[in-house]
């Protein structure tokens with residue numbers, strides 16, 4: 001009996017909704033983005049997370065068509081759009097500062113893109129109604145933008161971007177102009193909205209790790225115009241490959257160490273680690289402040305001295321200068337016996353610590 005292998009048709013492998021293929025953007029001699037290669041699948045949300053000036057917005061603008069790559073290609077659904085103007089790309093964009101048309105009523109703002117595409121009047125009306133319901137703004141359709149709060153204006157901006165049913169939605173710091181309370185509400189709202197758009201690929205630019213962790217399927221960490229690490233949100237949080245990612249995503253103590261099988265050597269102690277991104281040689285032991293315990297010096301733990309004690313209501317934050325040279329922060333619950341500043345102490349690193357590479 002012979003068996004035949006049926007070739008997989010080319011169409012069965014779906015092209016990513018968005019692809020950066022070696023994209024660089026330079027302004028004069030300065031690199032705003034260096035050699036970015038990254039895909040976003042249909043229905044996936046990827047957060048671009050990094051400090052100010054790391055190239056996040058530039059990466060997003062390259063997809064929207066607002067900047068032209070110096071080299072590399074931008075692909076949408078497998079199609080090379082690098083040379084295409086923004087209005088031909090069919091992507092929805094929402095930026096930090098709402099950018100609604102101030103003289104147009106809410107409903108006309110939402111209808112704008114649909115009218116520009118010359119959709120029949122009845123369809124425009126139906127989609128505007130649907131979009132306003134989706135963002136919970138039906139009651140405000142006749143108002144002008146200035147009659148709305150910041151959060152409400154941002155909802156309209158999102159409704160306007162979604163009205164054309166773009167396969168790709170680009171959000172650039174959409175919550176950063178809002179106050180803390182409103183931000184939290186809008187974050188919940190965005191998460192709900194995400195569930196209503198199962199086929200839309202979303203790129204979400206932020207420097208706020210909470211927004212990235214709450215919304216993204218995968219997080220791409222940017223630094224100095226480069227992609228440092230990319231992975232599922234929970235994996236990057238629990239097993240950060242680099243010290244930069246460990247610190248940027250959640251805050252971590254970084255203790256200089258030597259990677260060894262199953263963990264790391266710190267001074268003359270060997271600490272077991274849950275995960276290692278480095279097999280051997282110089283590395284950093286990364287441990288979150290809540291995963292450390294501080295005890296009286298004994299045979300176990302890393303020896304050091306308490307340098308500061310801060311009461312934070314729900315517990316204490318201790319700073320401990322370790323004999324190996326690193327200073328670490330530990331968050332302890334209020335009920336533990338808390339040593340005073342100046343006392344010798346030993347720091348025990350919890351099982352959740354990981355060994356990461358030093359540099360991106």
Ligand SMILES: Nc1ncnc2c1ncn2[C@@H]1O[C@H](COP(=O)(O)OP(=O)(O)OP(=O)(O)O)[C@@H](O)[C@H]1O
Nearest residue numbers: 027031032050051052053054055056057058059207
């Ligand atoms: N039009 C421009 N002309 C010159 N330099 C620019 C321009 N736009 C961006 N840059 C520079 O490119 C780098 C990356 O900028 P970008 O806006 O992409 O960073 P970002 O990570 O989005 O920062 P932020 O969070 O502050 O918005 C920065 O150093 C910035 O100063």
